[in-house]
Amino acid sequence: MLMFGAGPAAAHPLGNFSVNRSSGLVVGAAGLEIDFVEDLAEIPTVQVTPSVDSDGNGQLGTAELRSYASRACAAAAAGMRVRVGQLRVPLSVRRASAELRPGAAGLPTLLLECRLQGGYRSLPAGESISFRDTGAGLRQGWNEVTAVGDEATLRDSDVPRVSPSKRLSAYPADLLSGPPDVRSAQLRVDPGGPAAAGAGDSVVGGFVPRVTDRLSTAFTGLVGHRLSAGGILLALLIAFGLGAAHALAPGHGKTMMAGYLLGRSGAGGWAAATVAATVAFTHTVGVLVLAMLATAATAVAPSAALPVLAMISGLLVFVVGAGLLRGELRRRRSDGHHGPDHNHDHSHPHQHLHPYEHLHPHPHPGTRALGRRGLVGIGIAGGLVPSPSALVVLLGTVALGRAVYGVALVFAFGVGLATTLALVGLLAARGGTALARLGQRRLPRWPQRLLPLAGAGTVIVVGLALTVRGVVESVTAL
Amino acid sequence: MTRNRIISAGATAGLAVVLVLVGGVTLGGQSDHPAAPPGDSAVVSRPDPQAIAGLQQQLTRQPRDWVSWAALGTSYVDAARTSLDPSLYPKAEQALRRSLALRTEGNDRALTGLGALAAARHDFAAARTWATRALAVNGHSATAQAVLSDAQTELGDYAAGLAAAQKLDGLEPGVTSFARLSYHAELRGRTGEALRLMGLALPAASAPTDTAFVRFHLGELHRQQGRLAEADAEYAAGLRASPGDAACTAGRARVAVAQQRTDEALRLYRSVVATVPATEYVTELGDVLTALHREPEAAQQYAVVRAQERIARSGGVNVDLELSLFDAEHGAPAAALQAAQAVWQRRRSVHAADALGWALHAAGRDAEALTYANAALRLGTRSAAFHYHRGVILHALGRRVAARSDLAVAMEIDPHFSVLQAPRARSLLAGLS
Numbered sequence: 001m002l003m004f005g006a007g008p009a010a011a012h013p014l015g016n017f018s019v020n021r022s023s024g025l026v027v028g029a030a031g032l033e034i035d036f037v038e039d040l041a042e043i044p045t046v047q048v049t050p051s052v053d054s055d056g057n058g059q060l061g062t063a064e065l066r067s068y069a070s071r072a073c074a075a076a077a078a079g080m081r082v083r084v085g086q087l088r089v090p091l092s093v094r095r096a097s098a099e100l101r102p103g104a105a106g107l108p109t110l111l112l113e114c115r116l117q118g119g120y121r122s123l124p125a126g127e128s129i130s131f132r133d134t135g136a137g138l139r140q141g142w143n144e145v146t147a148v149g150d151e152a153t154l155r156d157s158d159v160p161r162v163s164p165s166k167r168l169s170a171y172p173a174d175l176l177s178g179p180p181d182v183r184s185a186q187l188r189v190d191p192g193g194p195a196a197a198g199a200g201d202s203v204v205g206g207f208v209p210r211v212t213d214r215l216s217t218a219f220t221g222l223v224g225h226r227l228s229a230g231g232i233l234l235a236l237l238i239a240f241g242l243g244a245a246h247a248l249a250p251g252h253g254k255t256m257m258a259g260y261l262l263g264r265s266g267a268g269g270w271a272a273a274t275v276a277a278t279v280a281f282t283h284t285v286g287v288l289v290l291a292m293l294a295t296a297a298t299a300v301a302p303s304a305a306l307p308v309l310a311m312i313s314g315l316l317v318f319v320v321g322a323g324l325l326r327g328e329l330r331r332r333r334s335d336g337h338h339g340p341d342h343n344h345d346h347s348h349p350h351q352h353l354h355p356y357e358h359l360h361p362h363p364h365p366g367t368r369a370l371g372r373r374g375l376v377g378i379g380i381a382g383g384l385v386p387s388p389s390a391l392v393v394l395l396g397t398v399a400l401g402r403a404v405y406g407v408a409l410v411f412a413f414g415v416g417l418a419t420t421l422a423l424v425g426l427l428a429a430r431g432g433t434a435l436a437r438l439g440q441r442r443l444p445r446w447p448q449r450l451l452p453l454a455g456a457g458t459v460i461v462v463g464l465a466l467t468v469r470g471v472v473e474s475v476t477a478l
Numbered sequence: 479m480t481r482n483r484i485i486s487a488g489a490t491a492g493l494a495v496v497l498v499l500v501g502g503v504t505l506g507g508q509s510d511h512p513a514a515p516p517g518d519s520a521v522v523s524r525p526d527p528q529a530i531a532g533l534q535q536q537l538t539r540q541p542r543d544w545v546s547w548a549a550l551g552t553s554y555v556d557a558a559r560t561s562l563d564p565s566l567y568p569k570a571e572q573a574l575r576r577s578l579a580l581r582t583e584g585n586d587r588a589l590t591g592l593g594a595l596a597a598a599r600h601d602f603a604a605a606r607t608w609a610t611r612a613l614a615v616n617g618h619s620a621t622a623q624a625v626l627s628d629a630q631t632e633l634g635d636y637a638a639g640l641a642a643a644q645k646l647d648g649l650e651p652g653v654t655s656f657a658r659l660s661y662h663a664e665l666r667g668r669t670g671e672a673l674r675l676m677g678l679a680l681p682a683a684s685a686p687t688d689t690a691f692v693r694f695h696l697g698e699l700h701r702q703q704g705r706l707a708e709a710d711a712e713y714a715a716g717l718r719a720s721p722g723d724a725a726c727t728a729g730r731a732r733v734a735v736a737q738q739r740t741d742e743a744l745r746l747y748r749s750v751v752a753t754v755p756a757t758e759y760v761t762e763l764g765d766v767l768t769a770l771h772r773e774p775e776a777a778q779q780y781a782v783v784r785a786q787e788r789i790a791r792s793g794g795v796n797v798d799l800e801l802s803l804f805d806a807e808h809g810a811p812a813a814a815l816q817a818a819q820a821v822w823q824r825r826r827s828v829h830a831a832d833a834l835g836w837a838l839h840a841a842g843r844d845a846e847a848l849t850y851a852n853a854a855l856r857l858g859t860r861s862a863a864f865h866y867h868r869g870v871i872l873h874a875l876g877r878r879v880a881a882r883s884d885l886a887v888a889m890e891i892d893p894h895f896s897v898l899q900a901p902r903a904r905s906l907l908a909g910l911s
Contacts, residue, residue, distance in 0.1 A: 016789055017755055043755050046785040050778045105792035107785055138722045138753040175572055176534045176550075 012041035012103060013171045014179055018141035019044050021183075022168050023080070023133055025147040027154065029191040029395075031119035032129070034091065036076055038112040039168040041141075042103045045110040052110075060100060060108075069098035073114035079135030082118055085127055089118040111168075123191045125398070126155060132184040142171060142179040147187055150196035151392050156188040192291075192395015219246075219389045222409060232405065236412040239393075243416025246387055247424075271375050272425045276418035278379020283414035287386040288407065291394045309385045311470025316381040318463025320374055324456035382421055383414065390414075529553060547577035548587035555595045570595050586616035593625040597632070600798065602825055605629035620650035627658055634826030636665065636857060653679045653688055657695070664699065665828065667858035673699050690720035697729045702862070702892050706733050724754040728762070735766055736894035757783055757800045762897075769897045780808060787813075799833040806833075807898070811840035828854045828864070836867045844874040862888040862895035866903050873906060882910040 014020055024035035040048065052060050052068040060068075073096035082089040095115040103109040136143050145159045159182060165171050171179070219242045222235045290305055390410045397406025533550040537543060551573030558566035574595065577588040593608030609626035612619055623646040631639030640662045647655035660675035676695050683689045693716030701709035710733045716726035731746035747763040764779030787801050799821055805814035818837040821830050835850030851868035855861075869884030885907045894900055 016786070042789060043782060043785060046782045047751070047755060049781075050775075105785075105788040107788065138724075140754075173569070175569055176537055 012109065013173070014041065014142050015140060016042045016104070017044065017139075019136065019139045020142040020165075020168050020171075020179075021133065021136050021144070022142075022163055022165065023131070023145045024163060024167065025131055025145065025159075025185060025187075026150045026196050027129060027147060027152050027187065027189055028150040029123045029152045030121070031117060032082065032089070033094075033150075034080065034114075034116040034118075034131075035167070036073070036112075036114040036116055037167045038072070038076065038114075039142075040110040040112070042105070042107040042109055044139075045100075045103070045108055048110065065098045065100070066096075069096035069112060069114070072096070072098065072112050073116065076112075076114055076133075076135055077116045079133060080116070081130075081132040081134065083130045084120045084123070087120065089120055091116045091118045093117075123152065123189060125190045127189055129187040129189055130184070131187075134183075136183055142168065143181050143183050145182045145185045147185050148196050149189065149193050151191075151193055151396075153190045153193035153396060154187055155190055157185065158187075159185040190395070190398070192392055192398060194392075194396065219393055219409075219413065222393065232408075235405075236408060239409045239412035240416040240419075243387075243413035243418075244420045245416075246389075246413070247417045247420035272422040274375045275379040275382070275425060276422035278376050278418075279383035279421055280411070280414040280418040282380050282383030283386055283390070283417060284407070284411045286384055287390045287394055287410050287414075290386055290391055291398065306385060306388070307470045307473030309470075311467050311474060313381045313384040314463050314466025314468070314470050316377050316384070316463070317466055318460055320377050320381070321456055321459030321461075321463050323374065324459055325453070328453055328456055383417070387413065387417075530557065542580055544577045544580040544585060545587065547573050547580065548585065548591050551577060551588070552591040552594060555591060555598050559598050567595065567599065584615050586612040586619050586622060589615065590619060590622040590625055593622065593629070597625060597628055602629045602632040606633065618649060620646055620654070623649060624654050624658070631662075632825055632827055634828070634830070636662070651682075653682045653692065656682065657692070660695070665857050665859050667860045669699060669703055669860055686720040687723070690716040690723040690726055692716075693719065694723070694725040694729055697726070701729065701732060701736070702860075702895070704892050704894070706736055706894075709733055722753070724750050724756075724759070728759050731762070732894075735897050740766065740770060751779075751782075755782060757786055757804065760786075761800075761804050765896070765898045769901075783808075799829055802833045802837055806837045806840040811837065811842075815841045822850075826853075828857055828859060831856075832861075832864050832867060835871065839867070839871050839874065844871050847871045848875065860891050862892040863899070865891065866895065866899055869903070870906070873910070878910055882907065885910070 012018055018039075018041045020039040020041070022035075022037045022039075024037075026033040026035065048068075049060065052064050054064055054067065055061075070093065073093045077091040077093055080091055082091060093114060094117045096113070098110060098112045100108040101111055131145065131147075133143070133145070142165060144163060144165060146161060146163050147154060147157050147159050148161050164180065219239065222238060286309065293305065390413050393413075394403075394406040394410050397403060397409070530550065530553050533546050533553060536546045537550060540546070551570045554566045554570035554573060558570060570591070574588050574591040577591075578585055581588070589608050589612035593605045593612060596602070596604035596608055605625055606629035609622050609629060612622035613626065616622070623642050627639050627642035627646060630636075630642055640659075643655060643658035643662060647659060656675050656679035660672045660679070663669075663675055664672035673696065676692060676699065679692045680689070680696075683692050693712045697709040697712035697716065700706075700712060710730060713726040713729035713733070717723055717730075720726070727746055727750045731743045731750065734740070734743035734746060743766055744763070747759060747766065750759045751763055760779050760782045764776040764783070767773070767776035767779065783801070783804055787805075790798075790801070799818065802814045802817035802821065805811070805817065814837040815834075818830070818834040822834045831850045832854035835847045835854060838844070838847035838850065848868070848871050851864070851871050854864045855868060865884045865888035869881045869888060872878075872881035872884060885903050888895065888903055889900075889907065893904075895903075
């Protein structure tokens with residue numbers, strides 16, 4: 001406890017009667033968190049002691065303090081009024097703790113810490129958020145409110161970002177400022193922006209799925225990058241590199257699958273370019289559309305849209321896999337007849353352009369086993385589910401009035417993503433060919449015969465799995 | 479423009495300081511626990527934060543503006559007093575000293591501010607010195623006259639206190655002067671005149687907190703003469719002007735106690751101590767609980783008073799008259815006597831005399847106690863508590879006739895003067911007749 005040497009009874013720096021409150025708002029795009037701290041000086045601590053000391057032994061035990069904390073935090077939450085637009089947002093208690101600290105004259109002071117949380121479905125651009133703490137009453141004390149955005153950007157705010165008292169741990173004793181008496185905040189918020197520092201475990205960013213890994217954080221960090229020519233070029237290069245790396249990040253089995261399929265098609269550079277272009281285009285357009293939806297007045301939360309897209313993407317993969325299987329089975333049947341497929345008006349069975357066919361390493365040079373539609377389907381599947389960080393970047397730059405820059409960043413990111421994909425495809429193609437040659441020379445015939453079937457089966461299973469996961473996520477997101 | 483704002487801000491702050499000073503003194507004079515010193519007392523109004531902010535901005539731009547430094551320091555004294563926030567005292571002192579350093583000669587504003595600060599810290603001798611110095615610079619300073627009047631009154635020089643109040647009234651008639659003149663009439667037992675003078679202050683009060691202040695004192699004057707309905711109406715009017723006002727809420731609680739609406743009284747007291755846990759209110763709540771035989775809950779309230787006492791003592795400060803009276807009535811006679819003697823060393827007011835007499839009685843030294851009980855009534859104050867204290871002391875000395883007379887006067891002035899002591903007064907009186 002700080003001593004100011006104020007003479008009469010200056011124990012607590014803000015007076016022995018004071019009840020000091022700090023509300024730190026962390027505004028996300030789908031919810032907000034309030035980091036609430038209450039510092040009871042000596043006398044209020046004595047006053048609440050009977051209600052804390054439930055066994056009446058005069059000592060405040062750990063369990064008693066815990067129980068007090070949950071009650072006091074619930075009361076604090078009930079005393080707060082949060083409105084997003086016209087909508088009242090109720091708060092719930094996520095964490096509560098209380099501890100005693102030594103105060104003046106051997107008396108304790110009581111520090112309460114609460115993490116409160118409230119959610120909302122959507123946050124249109126420029127939405128107004130109001131906050132009011134009615135719990136302090138007429139009691140004298142230090143009252144402060146702070147606000148930061150978390151993957152959301154505060155366009156207007158009438159409160160500071162940083163707590164002037166370091167969350168009631170150090171009260172400034174400046175001669176030209178008194179204890180603040182701020183109990184409310186009025187904000188205007190845009191979705192998108194960098195994550196709030198230290199909000200790593202927060203679920204506030206549920207509107208846009210939380211960006212946690214380091215690559216994504218680096219990407220979203222580009223939002224506020226300095227806009228010189230060299231700076232922009234550098235940022236675009238970084239975005240490209242991050243996109244390329246992103247495709248390799250865990251959880252991108254679908255991309256790998258697309259690369260695998262591409263490789264199996266044995267189609268070479270042209271097909272790879274087709275897929276890469278489709279991926280980059282789909283990804284960029286997807287992010288733009290989602291961002292527009294997110295900022296429109298009747299907003300759709302991207303976190304609700306993403307699972308739907310994932311589901312569609314999974315279905316696409318499933319369709320590609322089904323096509324592969326059908327083609328393979330048909331090929332076998334026609335092989336068994338020892339004659340060309342009479343349903344086709346082509347004389348050469350291996351040169352027709354059936355869309356989803358022949359993914360096994362069929363060593364016919366120039367064979368376009370996976371047709372153009374198949375390639376585009378794979379590309380769409382690979383690019384359809386936008387990277388959340390790209391969405392965050394775009395929304396963030398829009399909030400800062402740098403939309404064009406944001407689109408360029410997202411596009412560079414998509415190109416990076418596509419490049420990795422194409423490279424993976426080419427490598428897979430080469431590897432596949434080598435395996436095929438190897439197989440022709442040494443392996444018995446059955447693995448060569450089963451491999452295409454297993455491949456098609458795997459694609460179907462992965463497609464189904466992705467679809468199911470998308471369905472589950474979109475249901476739980478409701 | 480800027481200059482006008484500074485002057486008006488300074489004037490507002492000065493007025494508020496003075497009001498609260500009187501608030502403390504007046505309250506003390508009339509409550510069950512007399513001599514509630516200014517600063518510990520009940521009138522809680524938030525000082526105008528915009529005035530303070532304006533001065534702070536002005537001083538950021540013009541750090542050598544001695545007028546604004548004086549006004550800011552005075553505003554801090556006001557804020558400290560009204561918010562019971564002692565952390566502002568050192569700030570106030572620094573601001574006032576800076577003003578004085580920037581302009582040593584002819585700076586009556588800083589001198590007056592330092593006087594108000596000393597009074598807030600209960601150093602009334604120093605307050606008198608500062609106010610006298612300020613008046614030597616500027617004999618027309620109403621604020622300095624107000625500080626001088628309060629200092630003299632608290633030191634027990636009632637003639638000088640009244641003279642200063644009358645000069646103040648000549649310089650600047652208004653709430654500050656009417657409230658002081660009313661208090662002096664009350665001290666001299668002229669309750670009707672006190673009510674009339676306080677009534678004059680009502681149209682002069684402009685700020686809602688000023689209105690609540692005046693209404694509260696009108697209510698107290700009525701209540702202490704047993705006119706409960708009139709008192710309640712005044713408190714209610716004060717609360718309409720300034721919702722949540724602690725003093726007026728406590729006033730309503732006292733009326734509820736007198737009318738034996740104890741649930742209502744407890745509700746009101748609890749709302750007051752949740753906002754302003756001043757010794758006076760916490761003690762009264764504890765006493766109501768004791769009277770209801772709810773001792774464990776009463777003990778919780780008394781624990782709050784003891785904590786305040788502990789903090790005061792650890793800060794090297796002599797606990798004040800309120801705490802002395804509390805100790806005398808709640809089983810700590812030695813502490814009560816020590817505190818009362820220390821206060822008597824510094825000031826000879828009727829309240830200091832009453833507290834010392836009562837503490838001596840609690841310590842079993844009734845012969846000495848009587849001297850001080852007589853000194854407490856030397857102005858003829860119509861205080862039920864003063865008469866009750868002297869009656870009990872006389873009774874202990876075996877002077878039954880005199881005791882009976884004092885106890886009868888106490889019950890006649892206010893049969894509800896204290897939830898714990900009034901029943902004792904009644905039973906003592908019954909035993910004497």
